[in-house]
Amino acid sequence: MNDQNSDTTHFDPRMLESLICPVTHAVLSYDAERQELVSKAAHLAFPIRGGIPVMLVSEARELE
Template identity: 80%
Template sequence: MSDGAVPIDRRMLEALVCPLTHAPLSYDADRQELVSKAAHLAYPIRGGIPIMLESEARALE
C-alpha cells in the first residue's frame, strides 16, 4: 500500500459500480483509484472515500 493510503472495505468495493455505465469497478491499490474499464475512467479514493464523480475521474488511455 502506498504512503498515506487508507484501507478500503472490500464489501463496499463489491457494492460500488461505475455511475456512468453501472459496470463493476476494479480497485487499484497503488494509485488509490477505482477503475471502470467500461467507461475508461479511474475514480480517485481520497481519505478512504471513493469520489464517484465524472468530473473528478481520470481518463484512461
C-alpha cells in the same frame, strides 16, 4: 490502536460489492497502488480520498 479500522485512509475492498460505475453501471476494480476504482467500460478511474471513493465523473481520471 494499530488495527486496520483506526487507519482513516484505508479503503475496504468489500465496498466493491456495492459500488458500480456511475456512467456505465459496470463493475469496478480496485487499484490499490493508485488508490483508485477503475471502470474499464467507461475508461475512467475514480479517486479514493481518505478511504472514501469519489464517484464523480468530473473528478475521474481518463484512462488511455
